[in-house]
Amino acid sequence: MAKDFIYLDYAASTPVDPRVTERMQECRDSGFANPSSNHVAGRLSRANIARAAEQLAALLNVDPATLIWTSGATESDNLGIAGAARFRSHRGKHLVTLLTEHKAVTDVFRMLEKQGFEVTWLKPADDGRLDPAMLAAALRKDTQLASIMYVNNETGVMQDIEAIGSICREHDVLFHVDAAQAVGKIAIDLQALPVDLLSLTAHKFYGPKGIGALYIADRPGCHVEPILFGGGQQQRIRPGTLPADLIAGLGLAAEIAQSRIDADLDHLNALRRRLWAGIKDIEGVLVNGDIESGFPGILNVSVVDVEGESLLLELEPICVATGSACNSKSQEPSYVLRALGRSDLLAQSAIRFSMGRPTTEHEVELAARRYREAVARLRDLATAAAT
Amino acid sequence: MSDDPYSPLVRKHFANTEHAGDLAGAIAINIDEQGVRLRLSATVKNGRIQSLRFRAWGCPHVIAACEWFCCHYEGEPGESLSGFRASDIMRNLSVPVEKTGRILVLEDAVRSLGQRLGGGSAP
Numbered sequence: 001m002a003k004d005f006i007y008l009d010y011a012a013s014t015p016v017d018p019r020v021t022e023r024m025q026e027c028r029d030s031g032f033a034n035p036s037s038n039h040v041a042g043r044l045s046r047a048n049i050a051r052a053a054e055q056l057a058a059l060l061n062v063d064p065a066t067l068i069w070t071s072g073a074t075e076s077d078n079l080g081i082a083g084a085a086r087f088r089s090h091r092g093k094h095l096v097t098l099l100t101e102h103k104a105v106t107d108v109f110r111m112l113e114k115q116g117f118e119v120t121w122l123k124p125a126d127d128g129r130l131d132p133a134m135l136a137a138a139l140r141k142d143t144q145l146a147s148i149m150y151v152n153n154e155t156g157v158m159q160d161i162e163a164i165g166s167i168c169r170e171h172d173v174l175f176h177v178d179a180a181q182a183v184g185k186i187a188i189d190l191q192a193l194p195v196d197l198l199s200l201t202a203h204k205f206y207g208p209k210g211i212g213a214l215y216i217a218d219r220p221g222c223h224v225e226p227i228l229f230g231g232g233q234q235q236r237i238r239p240g241t242l243p244a245d246l247i248a249g250l251g252l253a254a255e256i257a258q259s260r261i262d263a264d265l266d267h268l269n270a271l272r273r274r275l276w277a278g279i280k281d282i283e284g285v286l287v288n289g290d291i292e293s294g295f296p297g298i299l300n301v302s303v304v305d306v307e308g309e310s311l312l313l314e315l316e317p318i319c320v321a322t323g324s325a326c327n328s329k330s331q332e333p334s335y336v337l338r339a340l341g342r343s344d345l346l347a348q349s350a351i352r353f354s355m356g357r358p359t360t361e362h363e364v365e366l367a368a369r370r371y372r373e374a375v376a377r378l379r380d381l382a383t384a385a386a387t
Numbered sequence: 388m389s390d391d392p393y394s395p396l397v398r399k400h401f402a403n404t405e406h407a408g409d410l411a412g413a414i415a416i417n418i419d420e421q422g423v424r425l426r427l428s429a430t431v432k433n434g435r436i437q438s439l440r441f442r443a444w445g446c447p448h449v450i451a452a453c454e455w456f457c458c459h460y461e462g463e464p465g466e467s468l469s470g471f472r473a474s475d476i477m478r479n480l481s482v483p484v485e486k487t488g489r490i491l492v493l494e495d496a497v498r499s500l501g502q503r504l505g506g507g508s509a510p
Contacts, residue, residue: 307445307446310445313447381404
């Protein structure tokens with residue numbers, strides 16, 4: 001397929017792997033029946049879903065029965081957070097989360113606040129990381145749930161999920177993780193990690209859009225109340241006819257990801273090093289987050305004395321993001337970068353480069369060159385403009 | 388694309404800023420408001436605007452608006468600047484309404500420049 005752009009926005013979405021497309025088409029052709037039906041066609045559809053559950057379960061090292069299919073990470077976050085908070089509300093109504101979470105998380109907490117829950121909003125350090133001791137200090141006797149994301153969608157900052165989860169376990173607090181940017185990209189072993197609820201979506205790891213999952217640990221006190229009603233599917237936790245073709249696509253995408261996670265990470269590390277090497281000596285350029293400990297598929301940079309929207313247009317046809325894709329029409333500076341202590345102007349100049357499997361070294365070199373040229377041109381346009 | 392936030396004219400003027408720069412011995416106006424920094428420079432000969440230049444720190448609509456202004460007012464009588472309206476640029480460049488404030492900054496700068504030109508010609 002001929003492209004007239006360079007796509008460096010893999011944190012927003014990834015292309016569907018051709019093998020996944022083929023697998024979904026197979027399901028559409030022969031496994032289209034309602035998986036709740038008891039005839040032979042329905043059983044075939046159910047078998048496709050069961051196979052996908054095993055594939056995803058293998059990626060996460062969990063029992064397939066702990067996975068609930070959803071429409072994507074937003075729904076998983078809603079179900080995991082609101083569902084768990086309501087399920088445990090008779091024990092207490094205090095919840096904890098991070099200021100730099102995705103809107104799919106923060107907006108659920110805002111909604112719960114209006115419904116009588118009390119939320120403690122933790123502020124990360126300037127490198128974006130949460131000090132687990134800060135979380136420990138925020139927990140109370142009535143705390144029921146903490147939600148901390150694995151990989152930040154804007155900065156690539158990775159949190160210490162093991163340490164945070166251990167603190168939650170010690171205090172009998174459920175721990176939800178928005179892992180939309182992590183699943184299929186870094187190794188996640190949920191037998192080893194103290195995580196109770198985990199949200200994911202297929203389109204971040206070369207699967208289709210419109211399908212995701214929520215992992216719910218099989219342990220006492222860990223359960224969610226449904227947020228949708230209308231059928232008996234998935235133990236009534238998430239009713240609705242299951243899209244067997246999308247689920248099969250997610251399953252195969254998970255299997256492919258598992259087979260090449262280390263190779264993908266090596267590839268992304270090399271690309272990020274090359275990209276950063278190409279722009280790091282621009283005067284006034286700053287990394288948002290921590291380049292050493294962050295997810296290597298994301299490089300978020302700000303630059304002084306350059307207007308962000310003009311920078312984005314000048315970078316065309318390089319496809320990058322200024323904030324999260326969900327928020328990209330907003331004129332507001334990124335709340336994530338503001339929470340990291342960036343000024344409005346620096347936050348507004350931020351560009352998120354996110355690389356993926358198909359990205360080539362040639363593409364990141366072109367992007368680096370284009371970025372340098374764009375910064376130089378816009379600074380020249382503004383030089384000596386009013387003080 | 389139908390949902391392109393930039394009209395073809397905005398793209399054209401943003402990409403081709405032939406009037407970016409300064410003019411020696413010109414009358415200049417500096418303004419810094421609403422997240423926009425502008426400098427307009429003009430030279431006048433026989434009551435007509437001989438040359439216009441701009442410097443701008445702002446969004447693509449602001450930069451394109453500055454270039455559009457310079458393209459359209461070079462060669463015009465100095466007093467024509469008093470008739471400059473932000474709404475003309477908003478309409479011609481299809482600037483979204485939420486950016487009205489930024490284009491009004493340009494209008495302020497143009498009017499100030501007009502007053503300066505009316506008060507005396509460039510040396």
